[in-house]
Amino acid sequence: MQLDNLYQEIILDHYRSPHHAGLADPYDVEVHHVNPSCGDEVTLRVELDGDTVKGVTHSSVGCSISQAATSVMSDLVIGKPVSEGMATYEKFLELMQGRGNVEPDEEVLEDGVAFAGVAQFPARVKCALLGWSAWRDATAQALAANEGVKNA
Amino acid sequence: MTDARTTFSSPLDLQSVRADFPILSRELAGGFPLVYLDSANSSQKPRQVVQAIEDHYLKHNANVARAMHQLGAEATAAYEGGRDKVAAFIGAPSRDEIVFTKNASEALNLAAHTLGASLKPGDVVVVSEMEHHSNIVPWQLACERTGATLKWFGVTEDGRLDLSNIDELLTEQTKVVALTWVSNALGTINPISDIAAKAHAVGATVVVDASQAVPQFPVDVSTLGADLLAFTGHKVVGPTGIGVLWGRYDLLASLPPFLGGGEMIEIVRMTGSTYAAPPARFEAGTPPIAQAVGLGAAVDYLSGIGMDKIAAHEHAIVEYALEGLKTVPGLKILGPQDATDHGGAISFALDGVHPHDVSTVLDTRGIAVRAGHHCARPVHERFGMQSSTRASFYLYTTPEEIEALVDGLGFVRKYFKVD
Numbered sequence: 001m002q003l004d005n006l007y008q009e010i011i012l013d014h015y016r017s018p019h020h021a022g023l024a025d026p027y028d029v030e031v032h033h034v035n036p037s038c039g040d041e042v043t044l045r046v047e048l049d050g051d052t053v054k055g056v057t058h059s060s061v062g063c064s065i066s067q068a069a070t071s072v073m074s075d076l077v078i079g080k081p082v083s084e085g086m087a088t089y090e091k092f093l094e095l096m097q098g099r100g101n102v103e104p105d106e107e108v109l110e111d112g113v114a115f116a117g118v119a120q121f122p123a124r125v126k127c128a129l130l131g132w133s134a135w136r137d138a139t140a141q142a143l144a145a146n147e148g149v150k151n152a
Numbered sequence: 153m154t155d156a157r158t159t160f161s162s163p164l165d166l167q168s169v170r171a172d173f174p175i176l177s178r179e180l181a182g183g184f185p186l187v188y189l190d191s192a193n194s195s196q197k198p199r200q201v202v203q204a205i206e207d208h209y210l211k212h213n214a215n216v217a218r219a220m221h222q223l224g225a226e227a228t229a230a231y232e233g234g235r236d237k238v239a240a241f242i243g244a245p246s247r248d249e250i251v252f253t254k255n256a257s258e259a260l261n262l263a264a265h266t267l268g269a270s271l272k273p274g275d276v277v278v279v280s281e282m283e284h285h286s287n288i289v290p291w292q293l294a295c296e297r298t299g300a301t302l303k304w305f306g307v308t309e310d311g312r313l314d315l316s317n318i319d320e321l322l323t324e325q326t327k328v329v330a331l332t333w334v335s336n337a338l339g340t341i342n343p344i345s346d347i348a349a350k351a352h353a354v355g356a357t358v359v360v361d362a363s364q365a366v367p368q369f370p371v372d373v374s375t376l377g378a379d380l381l382a383f384t385g386h387k388v389v390g391p392t393g394i395g396v397l398w399g400r401y402d403l404l405a406s407l408p409p410f411l412g413g414g415e416m417i418e419i420v421r422m423t424g425s426t427y428a429a430p431p432a433r434f435e436a437g438t439p440p441i442a443q444a445v446g447l448g449a450a451v452d453y454l455s456g457i458g459m460d461k462i463a464a465h466e467h468a469i470v471e472y473a474l475e476g477l478k479t480v481p482g483l484k485i486l487g488p489q490d491a492t493d494h495g496g497a498i499s500f501a502l503d504g505v506h507p508h509d510v511s512t513v514l515d516t517r518g519i520a521v522r523a524g525h526h527c528a529r530p531v532h533e534r535f536g537m538q539s540s541t542r543a544s545f546y547l548y549t550t551p552e553e554i555e556a557l558v559d560g561l562g563f564v565r566k567y568f569k570v571d
Contacts, residue, residue, distance in 0.1 A: 003516050003567065007509075012568075038508060038524040039532070039539040061538040063508035121512060 005117030006124070007064065014068035014111065019075050024057040028142040033134040035126055040066045042130055046138040048146065053077045053085055056135060065115075065124050070131025072111045082139055088112075089132050096125045160551045162468050163461040170548050172198035172453075184518025187553045187560075192336055192364055192497040192544030193522050195389045197450075204449035205391060208442050216441055217415060227441055234444030235431070241451035242381070243372035244398055251397040251404070251431040252439050256363045257286040259382035259397035260330075262434060263359050266407035267328055267380075268294030277328045278321050278356075280305040280313055280342075281534050282335045285527045287361040291330055300327070307534050311338040311487025318350060326356045333365035334495035337528040337542065338487025339470070341365075341495055348377030357403065363387060364495055367454075367546065369463035379403050385443060389546075390450030394443035397434070404430035411436040454547075462547045466496040469545045469554065473498055476558040477543075482570060483561065486535055497544035499526065502561065504570035507541040513564045519557055 023030070027045035034041045040062030047055040056074045060067060073092075077085035091108050092115070100120045104113040118128045170176050173196045178186045188196060208230055214223035216231045232247075239247040253259040271277070277291050281304055295302045303321055306314040313331075322329065329351040334341050348358040360378040365371060367388045373381055380403065385394040399407075409416055409427050413436030418426040427433050454462065471491035477483055482503030488494045502510055511523035522542045525532045532539060543557055565571050 003513060006512065007567070039529060040508075041538065063506035065508070124508070124512060127508065 002117070006121055008114040008117065010111050010114035011064060011068040014071040015064040018058075018067055018071035020055075020057050020071065020078070021059065022057060023059050024055065027055065027057070028145065029138045031134050031138040031141070033130060033137065035062075035066075035130055038063075038127070040127060040130055042066070042070055042134050044070070044131065044134040044138055046135065046142050048082070048139070048142045050146075051082050051143075053080055053082060053139070058131065058134070060131070062130065063124075063127055065118060065127040066130045069112075069115060069128040070134075072115075073131045073135055076110060076112060077135060082143065085139070086136070089136060092132065093129070095119060096128055160468060160472050162465040164457065164465045164547060166548065166550050169457065170550075172200065173548055174199060176548055180518040182516065182518070184516075187517075187519040187556045189543040189545065189549070189553065189557060190520045190522050191367075191546035191549070192387070192526075192542065194386045194392070195367060195546050196548065197389055197391070198453050200453050201389060201391065201446050201449045205442050205446040208445040213442075215438055231439065231441045231444045234446075234448035237448035237451050238396055241371075241455060242366065242396075242398060243374045245374055246401055248429070248431055249373075249398055249401050249404065251399065251434045252444055253382075253395040253397055253434075254393060254440065255386075255395040256361065256382045256384035257290075257395070259384075259395045260286050260359070260361060261290045262397055262410045263330070263380045263382065263399075264290035264294045265410050266434075267357060267359070268298055268300075269408050271295070271298035271300040271327060273299035274325060275300040275327045276303055276321075276323070276325045277301070277330065278303050278305065278326055278351075279330050280332065281307045282311075282313065282338055282340060282528065282531045283330075283332050284336050284361060284363070285529070287330055287332055287359075288530070291328070305331075307338075307531060310489065311335075311340050313340070313342050313347075315347070318347070322350050322354050322356065324354055326351070326354050328359060329356045330359040330361070332361040332363075334362075334368065334497075335487065335528070335531070336364050336497060337499050337526045337531050337540070339495040339497045339499075340487055341493040345375075345377045352377070364497065368466050368496055370459040373398050385447040385450065388447070388450050389453060391443045391446040394440040394447050396447075399430070401430065404434070407433075409436075410434050413437040415439075457547065465547055465549075466545060467491055467494075469549050469551070470494050470496055470498065472551050473543065473545065473554045473557070476554050477561075480558060480561045480565070482565065486532075486537070486540055496546060496549075497542055499540040499542040501537055501540050502564065502570075505564055505568045507539045509568065510541045510561070510564050513567055514557070514560045517556075517560050517563065519560050521557070 027047045030045045042060035044058040212226040214227040216228040308314045357379045360381045362383045366383040380399045386392040416436040484501045486499040507523035
């Protein structure tokens with residue numbers, strides 16, 4: 001349990017100045033997700049342009065891991081097709097559930113590789129996934145709403 | 153800390169107490185000795201409790217009551233023996249006033265469900281802002297079911313119950329007052345007897361969440377003024393899987409059943425059933441038998457040491473910890489700032505470091521604390537906080553462990569560069 005494996009400098013940087021923090025207009029869907037066991041909360045807005053993630057903004061209270069992970073997640077999905085964002089999530093999830101045995105793919109995860117050490121702290125994995133779960137929920141809702149508009 | 157150390161004095165022989173708890177001599181990752189400061193969450197177990205459970209399972213195991221053979225009789229005697237011990241431990245006038253549940257939450261749900269059966273629109277249930285979620289949500293559900301209204305005592309800036317509007321809260325409409333005796337988040341010890349007297353004056357039933365009280369000081373339900381009182385086994389050095397609801401017998405006898413099933417009935421016909429007298433009425437199905445044996449051993453263990461001595465020790469440790477924590481720069485203690493009417497839990501915030509990060513860093517040094525809202529989100533909101541770090545103590549907590557915590561917090565500040 002090496003602390004420095006968990007608290008990589010990249011994570012602390014994102015924690016101190018999170019990217020895309022502060023809720024912005026316009027947006028398609030806003031969601032509010034919580035970790036009921038620890039109390040971390042994130043409000044997150046998603047704007048889609050067709051099947052592309054145009055914007056993600058967030059406002060959250062939580063620990064360094066959850067705040068930094070939300071910041072990195074926003075960087076990873078903005079400007080990308082939704083399907084690519086979802087695939088990135090799968091890679092990140094695999095890393096988080098890997099108990100330290102998964103070699104992270106820096107091409108895909110970029111700053112997200114800094115979270116490799118989190119997998120060795122099982123109690124903190126849910127912190128790293130909170131922002132992702134909010135983004136996936138908001139994006140699914142936005143896609144469904146767009147689908148509804150198309151079909152109308 | 154040197155000055156504080158010279159003033160620390162406890163009536164307990166800590167070395168001999170700690171020898172009963174093998175887990176306390178464990179080493180954790182990195183060679184750090186365990187510093188267990190999470191007893192308000194769950195206490196550790198002495199050898200005597202574990203051995204009683206083992207002995208029961210290995211020599212006397214069978215179902216209770218319905219098993220007519222010799223082992224059945226032994227298991228029944230063991231289970232009912234647990235009830236006798238618990239009754240004596242909390243001063244219950246009768247063993248039939250002790251209902252075994254699976255935990256304190258179930259005991260409070262039992263109270264809310266059965267008392268809730270007679271609530272109606274216009275009735276008022278009063279709780280407080282410093283309750284554990286398990287003494288809020290069951291009452292919210294009862295109010296939703298019945299149309300009754302939930303009201304609550306606020307909390308003052310120094311973490312005490314705000315009783316300034318007690319006469320507005322306690323009126324003839326008030327049917328239930330459900331309060332925690334000791335706050336699990338703030339450590340505040342509430343004046344239950346005074347409030348109970350006022351609640352009874354308007355005809356309300358008084359329910360007390362004693363989950364953090366029964367472990368810490370002598371309890372005598374015969375003089376407290378409560379009508380129902382809940383606590384859990386695993387916080388009184390007993391096993392998980394068993395809780396207790398004590399109730400005045402005449403009140404219990406007037407309440408409808410909670411869960412239906414075996415042992416809680418008198419006669420079952422397809423057209424309808426009649427129910428057993430308390431406590432069996434509230435104990436449907438095979439009960440936590442081995443757990444009752446373990447809980448009996450646990451209260452015997454605590455009585456053997458002496459609850460008055462344990463209370464004095466808790467007070468000394470809390471005083472020592474408050475002093476120590478106040479030396480950490482940027483640390484804010486939630487709730488009462490001194491040890492007067494202060495139970496064995498202290499929650500705090502450290503400027504610039506989130507509680508999860510505090511607890512993770514402390515954990516890598518072998519120090520176990522709790523981080524989060526401790527199932528008491530409203531009281532955190534009251535103080536404008538999302539969460540906190542909580543250190544909690546028990547009969548085996550040493551002043552050296554408090555010093556390890558204070559040193560650990562210094563390390564946390566250095567690590568996150570908030571020095």
